Amino acid sequence: MIFLDQVPGLHRLRTVSSVGDVFPLTTTANGLACLAIMPGERADALFARETGQDPASAAGQDFHRKLESIRADGLAYDLDEHTPGISAIGFAFCDMSGSYHAISVPVPTLRFDDIRPQLETTLRQARAKVLADFAT
Numbered sequence: 001m002i003f004l005d006q007v008p009g010l011h012r013l014r015t016v017s018s019v020g021d022v023f024p025l026t027t028t029a030n031g032l033a034c035l036a037i038m039p040g041e042r043a044d045a046l047f048a049r050e051t052g053q054d055p056a057s058a059a060g061q062d063f064h065r066k067l068e069s070i071r072a073d074g075l076a077y078d079l080d081e082h083t084p085g086i087s088a089i090g091f092a093f094c095d096m097s098g099s100y101h102a103i104s105v106p107v108p109t110l111r112f113d114d115i116r117p118q119l120e121t122t123l124r125q126a127r128a129k130v131l132a133d134f135a136t
Helices: 029-037 040-051 058-073 109-133
Strands: 076-079 086-094 100-108
Touching: 029 040, 029 058, 029 076, 029 086, 029 100, 040 058, 076 100, 086 109, 100 109
Parallel strands: none
Antiparallel strands: 076 086, 086 100
């Protein structure tokens, strides 16, 4: 995933990624959200390339279960997976040109549990708006 934009939070302790940073697909909320909306073969190929593991392996089966959960819920989570101390929630969509995009909110894990319900509600509303307005 390549970060195209960043809106920093207002707290003193915040998470910031630089525009242009590249993060892995399999351990980030935005990456997992995109993998979950891709055709299975494409997601499997990207999983194998990034992790070096066979999608049919035990790790691959765990990956498939995670993607199914994301598909059912609409939101993806990174609970200290990519960077210890940072958790995130995100969703993905495919635009009219077929490009994949994601919106995620990273939060210091210290505050995550307290604001998780609010983040989920806000991201579900944003996802519904994005899907209704311009996603395919």
